[in-house]
Amino acid sequence: MSLLSALASWYTWAGLVAIPLVILLSDIWTWYRMPPGPLPLPFVGNKFPSSKPWIQFQEWSKIYGPIFTVWVGRRPTLVISDPQIAVDLMEKRSNKYSSRPRFVVMGEIYGGGSVLVQPYGKEWSVRRKLLHRAMTPAALRTYKARQEAESTRLAFRIMRNPDNWEREFDRFTASVVFSISYGHRIDSVDSPIIRERLEFMHFMASLNVPGAYKAESFPILKYIPPFLAPWKRNIEAHSNLEAQSNIALVEGVKRDILVAKEKGLEAAPSLTQTLLAVREEEHIPLPEKDFCNVPSSLFGAGSDTTASTLCSAILALVTHPEALVVAHAEMESVIGISRTPTFDDEANLPYIRALAKEVLRWRPVAVLGGTPHASTEDDNYEGWLIPRGTTILGNSWAINLNDEYYPKPDLFNPARFLDEKDPRYVPELKGQKTHPAKAGHSSFGWGRRICPGADLAANSLFIALAKLIWSFDIQATRTYDTLDYTDGFNIRPKPFKCSIRIRSEEHKRTLEKEKLEADKEMEKFPAYV
Numbered sequence: 001m002s003l004l005s006a007l008a009s010w011y012t013w014a015g016l017v018a019i020p021l022v023i024l025l026s027d028i029w030t031w032y033r034m035p036p037g038p039l040p041l042p043f044v045g046n047k048f049p050s051s052k053p054w055i056q057f058q059e060w061s062k063i064y065g066p067i068f069t070v071w072v073g074r075r076p077t078l079v080i081s082d083p084q085i086a087v088d089l090m091e092k093r094s095n096k097y098s099s100r101p102r103f104v105v106m107g108e109i110y111g112g113g114s115v116l117v118q119p120y121g122k123e124w125s126v127r128r129k130l131l132h133r134a135m136t137p138a139a140l141r142t143y144k145a146r147q148e149a150e151s152t153r154l155a156f157r158i159m160r161n162p163d164n165w166e167r168e169f170d171r172f173t174a175s176v177v178f179s180i181s182y183g184h185r186i187d188s189v190d191s192p193i194i195r196e197r198l199e200f201m202h203f204m205a206s207l208n209v210p211g212a213y214k215a216e217s218f219p220i221l222k223y224i225p226p227f228l229a230p231w232k233r234n235i236e237a238h239s240n241l242e243a244q245s246n247i248a249l250v251e252g253v254k255r256d257i258l259v260a261k262e263k264g265l266e267a268a269p270s271l272t273q274t275l276l277a278v279r280e281e282e283h284i285p286l287p288e289k290d291f292c293n294v295p296s297s298l299f300g301a302g303s304d305t306t307a308s309t310l311c312s313a314i315l316a317l318v319t320h321p322e323a324l325v326v327a328h329a330e331m332e333s334v335i336g337i338s339r340t341p342t343f344d345d346e347a348n349l350p351y352i353r354a355l356a357k358e359v360l361r362w363r364p365v366a367v368l369g370g371t372p373h374a375s376t377e378d379d380n381y382e383g384w385l386i387p388r389g390t391t392i393l394g395n396s397w398a399i400n401l402n403d404e405y406y407p408k409p410d411l412f413n414p415a416r417f418l419d420e421k422d423p424r425y426v427p428e429l430k431g432q433k434t435h436p437a438k439a440g441h442s443s444f445g446w447g448r449r450i451c452p453g454a455d456l457a458a459n460s461l462f463i464a465l466a467k468l469i470w471s472f473d474i475q476a477t478r479t480y481d482t483l484d485y486t487d488g489f490n491i492r493p494k495p496f497k498c499s500i501r502i503r504s505e506e507h508k509r510t511l512e513k514e515k516l517e518a519d520k521e522m523e524k525f526p527a528y529v
């Protein structure tokens with residue numbers, strides 16, 4: 001071996017050892033300065049449970065404190081279990097904590113331009129501003145009539161077929177968001193349009209399963225040409241299908257507007273109609289595919305979340321019948337039997353309002369805070385380093401069951417959200433610490449990324465729960481495991497049976513009468529077939 005080649009091989013070996021060593025030392029230095037958590041393995045990170053990580057995170061918070069670090073490979077993730085810390089970072093310092101971690105497969109290859117996974121910046125802000133057009137206070141007021149009508153139809157349909165309550169929740173929430181997005185109601189969850197949407201959602205969810213795609217850990221793989229990568233072709237084919245479907249829905253609204261105009265009428269108002277009018281007047285810097293993704297994103301983000309929360313409400317009521325007794329008493333004294341509750345009664349139904357909040361606290365559907373946040377600058381919190389690019393998880397599960405804020409956190413008791421002057425208020429449920437958010441919970445997320453549909457969802461939950469409680473006796477038929485939930489980004493109780501019966505003949509007659517009015521209201525939004 002010549003001296004030259006010996007030297008070259010020496011340098012190669014030195015490099016092979018030195019580079020990982022430098023990376024390792026740098027990781028250790030970062031790890032040492034970040035909030036402590038379970039010990040990670042170099043380059044591999046921590047071991048996570050294969051299901052329901054929020055439970056393990058809650059356990060770890062009891063050992064490492066309300067803010068700790070876990071490592072996914074070499075990427076640090078900060079897990080927060082205290083609402084004040086979540087607000088300190090994601091709201092008070094929202095200029096640094098409003099991005100999303102990189103989603104190579106779902107965000108960049110599948111694309112679709114969904115606002116949910118967009119990193120913080122211009123692309124995100126254009127979409128978010130367009131979405132806000134549908135969520136202004138004035139717009140929310142106009143949706144109330146259809147939310148009332150759809151929740152009357154919901155109660156009527158459950159009265160007719162009580163065992164079908166879960167699917168009726170899915171139909172109700174789908175109809176509310178579709179009527180807002182496109183001016184069309186949904187009469188059946190089996191309609192082709194809903195089936196297609198669910199297929200898109202399931203495919204999207206499959207892209208996010210940890211380990212499913214190597215490109216997530218090795219982003220360079222996303223540049224492989226599709227003809228060499230069948231997995232990429234498959235993702236792109238699905239992405240194109242969804243884009244075409246989104247475009248077809250917008251084209252449908254354009255046709256509705258033309259047809260109505262020819263008849264001298266106006267098409268049912270919708271977000272799509274508003275966005276098309278805005279585009280006539282100002283340039284919207286989005287390609288057609290991304291523009292059409294904006295109204296379609298309401299279904300993905302807003303339908304299943306609201307329906308799952310209603311499922312949790314039924315589980316809460318059958319396992320905590322004392323809450324239903326108080327709620328029924330409120331209905332009897334404020335509403336009576338000759339009519340069902342409406343939004344005009346909201347101020348006089350504080351227990352029902354509190355009940356909706358307590359469901360969101362007790363079983364937060366977006367259990368790990370929805371989609372994680374990511375930091376865009378180095379920061380320092382209480383002496384700890386939070387480097388740029390850290391993933392931030394608000395563990396809503398641990399936050400909402402934190403007994404410093406919510407004593408007896410596993411107990412479902414709406415009274416904790418009542419005004420202290422209300423005779424039904426229970427002082428023992430007042431936490432030693434007060435939740436920093438005005439709503440008293442943070443189940444809709446934080447700061448600049450807070451759920452834009454929060455008020456719409458809160459309205460749907462209030463009116464649906466009010467009508468259901470007014471209509472029905474809801475009772476257990478067996479004992480239930482209140483932790484038996486599905487896995488994933490959004491959680492829902494696993495299917496269960498219970499007894500749902502109309503409260504009296506007079507309730508039945510009132511509901512039948514009001515259902516006719518509700519049908520008339522919903523005729524303004526022709527059904528998608």
Ligand code: HEM
Pocket residue numbers: 115116117128131177297298299301302303305306309365366369370371372373443444445446447448449450451452453454456457
């Ligand atoms: C009970 C019902 C709902 C719950 C619990 C919920 C919860 C959440 C949470 C926790 C986030 C993440 C917030 C964050 O990153 O800090 C989120 C984001 C989002 N939600 Fe909701 N949501 C609900 C209903 C809705 C509805 C009805 C809509 C629309 C009609 C909607 C649209 C969105 C969108 C578009 C985002 C992404 C925002 C962004 O990344 O900038 N959600 N939601």
